[in-house]
Amino acid sequence: MPAFSERRLFVIIAIDGPSGAGKGTVARTVARALQFRHIDTGAMYRAVAWLAHERGIAYDDEPALVALAREVAFDLEDGRVRIAGHDVSSAIRTSGMDLASSTVAKLPELRAVLVARQQQMGEGGRVVMEGRDIGSVVFPDADVKIFLDASPEERAKRRAADPAHTGSAIDLVAVAREIRARDARDSTRAASPLRTAPDAVVIDTTGRSIDDVVQQVLGLAAQVSPTAIRPE
Ligand code: DC
Numbered sequence: 098m099p100a101f102s103e104r105r106l107f108v109i110i111a112i113d114g115p116s117g118a119g120k121g122t123v124a125r126t127v128a129r130a131l132q133f134r135h136i137d138t139g140a141m142y143r144a145v146a147w148l149a150h151e152r153g154i155a156y157d158d159e160p161a162l163v164a165l166a167r168e169v170a171f172d173l174e175d176g177r178v179r180i181a182g183h184d185v186s187s188a189i190r191t192s193g194m195d196l197a198s199s200t201v202a203k204l205p206e207l208r209a210v211l212v213a214r215q216q217q218m219g220e221g222g223r224v225v226m227e228g229r230d231i232g233s234v235v236f237p238d239a240d241v242k243i244f245l246d247a248s249p250e251e252r253a254k255r256r257a258a259d260p261a262h263t264g265s266a267i268d269l270v271a272v273a274r275e276i277r278a279r280d281a282r283d284s285t286r287a288a289s290p291l292r293t294a295p296d297a298v299v300i301d302t303t304g305r306s307i308d309d310v311v312q313q314v315l316g317l318a319a320q321v322s323p324t325a326i327r328p329e
Contacts, residue, residue, distance in 0.1 A: 109224055111243065112243045113228060123314060136224055139228055166211055205288035229289070244294070
């Protein structure tokens with residue numbers, strides 16, 4: 098067990114929650130403020146689904162998806178998403194990929210491969226990792242665990258207004274329906290369903306500004322690690 102002061106240098110901030118709760122913007126802004134890396138694990142599930150489609154692999158062909166996820170190169174730097182050399186930053190943000198990613202995310206062996214890769218990516222610390230199971234499965238010992246939530250109406254509004262999310266329904270009722278269906282799939286699947294880790298701080302972002310939420314997360318991070326939290 099490293100000494101307290103050394104361990105503090107390996108800070109991991111886990112941000113979980115359903116889609117549209119503000120995870121992406123909050124995680125990115127917190128990471129920038131601290132000069133930490135930002136890792137969007139949802140983008141990894143989306144990128145695997147995209148590449149499977151590209152290669153003609155069915156979304157339920159677990160052995161083929163596992164082989165693909167083991168070998169393929171992910172590059173999640175600078176807010177871009179690349180897989181096997183393809184820049185898929187916008188291609189993965191469509192309603193087709195919403196559905197495909199939540200379908201492949203049900204597969205336990207594929208999850209095990211991606212979780213191991215996420216643990217490897219985060220092992221150096223100074224990382225803000227966002228997803229559904231970061232505080233519960235990927236880094237259960239994360240220094241800061243946040244669970245972001247928001248009302249279904251607010252989440253649907255944000256998703257409909259998200260310029261990065263192309264090809265999705267702009268009709269709020271349809272977006273709300275899609276979000277509810279995806280929540281249900283993410284929360285009821287057998288493998289690592291979306292759950293709040295018992296020691297996570299739950300933050301409801303409904304009606305709150307990003308800056309306000311970011312300040313709260315930075316405050317929590319500073320409490321656990323006043324030294325390592327300073328930008329390098
Ligand atoms: O956060 P997102 O909407 O980009 O995630 C895409 C899908 O991947 C979504 O259905 C939830 C799933 N996911 C997951 O199961 N575990 C994670 N750590 C991240 C995302």
